[in-house]
Amino acid sequence: MEASSPLPSLRGVRDLLDSGEGTSVGIVNEALERADALDEALGAFTGMRAEGALEDAAAADARRAAGRTLSPLDGVPVAIKDNMVMEGEPTSCASRILEGFVSPYTSTVVERLRSRGAVIVGRTNLDEFAMGSSTEHSCFRPTSNPWDLDRAPGGSSGGSAVAVASRIVPAALGSDTGGSIRQPASHCGVVGMKPTYGRVSRWGLVAFASSLDQIGVFTRDAGDAALLLEAIAGHDPADSTSLREPVPRFSEELTGDISDLVIGLPREYFLDEGVDPGVLAAVRDGVSVLERAGAKVREVSLPHTRFAVATYYLIATAEASSNLARYDGVRYGRRAASATDLSQMYFLSRSEGFGEEVKRRIMLGTYVLSAGYYDAYYRKAQQVRALVLDDFQKAFDECDVIATPTCPETAFRLGEKTGDPLSMYLGDIYTVSANLAGIPGISVPCGMAGGLPAGLQLLGGPLQEATLLRAADVFQRLTSHHTAVPTAI
Amino acid sequence: MAVLARLSLTDAEVERLSTELEAILDYVETLEEVDTTDVRPMSHVLPLATPLREDRAAAPLDPQAAVVNAPESAGSAFVVPRVIDGEEEG
Amino acid sequence: MDYEVVIGLEVHTQLRTESKLFSPAPVSYGEEPNHSVHPVCLALPGVLPVLNGQAVELAIRAALATHCEIHPYSVFARKNYFYPDLPKGYQISQYEEPLATGGWIDIELGEGLTKRVRLTRIHMEEDAGKSIHDSEITGGHATHVDLNRAGIPLLEIVSEPDLRSPAEAAAYLRTLRSILRYVDVTDADMEKGHFRCDANISLREPGTSEFGTRTELKNLNSFRFVEEALHAEIDRQGELLDDGVAVQQATMAFDASSQRTRVLRLKEDADDYRYFPDPDLIPLQIDLADIDRVRDELPELPEDRRARFREQYALSDDEAVQLTASRASAEFFEAAVVTQGSAKPIAKWMLRDLAQVLGQLEIGIEDVVLTPDQFAALVGLVEEGRVTPKSARELLPELVERGGDPTALASERGLEAVTDSGVLEGVVDQVIADHPEDVERYRAGEGKVLNFLMGQVMRRTEGKADPGAVRDLLSRRLS
């Protein structure tokens, strides 16, 4: 299948461009060719932006020739998850209900990437409206894991994870509501980072669960993640939940030294039951690498962890049921052809337009908000959410970084869990708490278990992205898991 | 519930969904174990107040761009099947 | 049987802002469909709301002007329901934790009677779009949706069930509207639907303290409608109760042509709005310092101004009420008094002659070009006898529309009073000579003939003579 050449990392591409060994047009062409060659097998993309990307690349080359390069991202191909809008381009959210939709405006993240010269080459596949943990719930097709095409890449940002793991693009954006960046990063053997809630603007990110959604990055290593994140982060007046805090130059904080850090291992995340022993071993090895690099390790406790998944599903589905009410076939998207009256327009358009998982979540969310159930479910979940945050605040009094497995197991087979939504949801057990608490998290490849990648998750206090990136960078300087190329492509 | 959510489900879907939702709701019942007396519900993790925007009008969207994605439009208006008198409004 | 009527009103008024409540789209009126929209108003995928600070400022002002307690912490919630002109599938409103609660306003019931009406709450919310059903536009088989109005900031003001008659309800609405316009919160233009009202109404036997079952009358868009609709609904409920039939809780509409109310829907199939705090917006927090600042900047309220006018300018109750009915009118009056010095004639000329001209031209006092200075000058000319009242009334419409110096205009039009006694005596003598029989009758004791002779003098001077002076002169000559 190796008909095209793998793309270098983000800094690798930058070096080629800086040295004059490559041009942006050349590199973007390679990315497009590689997508062409591999994507039939992978299904990582919902659409390429070939023409626009080549124009942007030519402009980047012209800037470089004139000595006016905009940033380290100038001329670098980047893919975006197909739930971030860009003027003049379709946005599908992998849903039939957005059939034919072309956005008349641009998301802040895309605006920022483009203002720094990055070239958007395509849109990546996802679980419909980012609801899922496998990228199987796409109206187009499931995405395959490049380590084993019969397995799911994880999700919902599976397309972005696969595009980076398969070396089609050096970097991609994803969104993470309950682990949707970190989990597929773990399953595909790449770095995936979810920043602090509010760090990256959500303007133009199609909402799943507004209080949990956060845009983040996929790259091969922490150094690249730092460059990409510093390009997209920062205050945006168009998003009321955007933080005003200044954004550090993350790429300049990678000192290689973590001797000042205390790593906390939450007792509840290292129970032997429920975790694949291979994954647990790889994660423990990873922690010992950090310890050898000078970090102190101690045990901490996050007692409400076992309630996090239930809390998450109540809050996320409640918000989603309301966020998805706008898909009614009036102003855009699909309207059922057979609808002859108003009521049919609603019922048929939405029933035909939404897939199974989305309907399941809308139903659950509608239920938990409905009169008589609100207090027992939604309000209760919000209270437990406060306790989850409380756990983290106490833990971060005792440590700087919390280390956990990203997922309890490696990539599962396509179709394996679609019949059992609850077991799929439980795969998010280690990732959802960070969304509930709004804290940053990163997943770093930490070895293989049964021939498939495992991920080490590092969590930090609010706004501690720099610390996480520094620790992940040190880890990657001392290990080579992230250089392993997927075996199935 | 399906009516509130404006979803029409087939009998098979209803059956499957209710089993699944029941399982999920059973699982969610575990939250009852958590003592939340005096815990203030947290709708947001941000320790902020909502920011205020200056009252300045931006240029409106081009009216054609506003309706270009619409399944049906007439001039610059969206068109929906006739709303029958008495059909409920908020 | 005579029942006691219990009414509570919910008013929605449009806040005076340039842009919408959560979107930077301009606030407009009468535009073509979807010409004042932004991605936020269309609820495009990925858009987010950001709260308009001026709307908050205006809401605080309204709450202070109605003696409410303003909450330093309030929450925007989503009210979820499906309707074609509700683009997001939810309305952002305040629900459990509103901006303000517990105020009151005093309403005048005539003959010096006032009544205090308590307010339950005041909150901010966004308006929905407009559904156009008119078959001349839609061709009959469809409904058109225009989202220009979607997202316009509204203030919802809910009263306690303190009102006891349609007349009280109307007085409450007039007073509330006047207060809100005074503090510049809203134009409250009723034709444009800027001031809309829903009414909750129930009947009970006099002397009982429990409330009867209430119905809600929706969308009463004029003061007259409110009164008519309430009367119709009182009749309907009264007849049911007389027949021993229970009133059912329902949402009602009023049909003006038949003067009847009808059930839109019964409450048992009421919506479940699934309210919850909007996760795209963090709670609104208001500093006490900001509340104090707005309070300091608040203009004098109508009730205070009314009392002051009575005292300071020795006006009657009626004059004070009328002059303070709008802030523009009160300010015009005071500015004119500053120039002219005496309040009474200014009040008379404003309430009688100026009001008449405004009525004829169908404009408000805020639309006149005439400045208070110029108006005061005109009244001054009359007071000094330099222009007759008749001439002043003749000059007024032009001054109202174009403004200008009344003295110059009077001389340009040759409308200065004939004050030259030589000229006036000549005319009087002429009239006496031309009407010998009438002079005879007067001298024989028919006093009212004097008026006829006066009329003759006025005609010959084209109304420019000072009537007082003419009367004096005539009586002197004829005695």
Ligand SMILES: [Mg+2]
């Ligand atoms: Mg209401």
Ligand SMILES: [Zn+2]
């Ligand atoms: Zn309202």
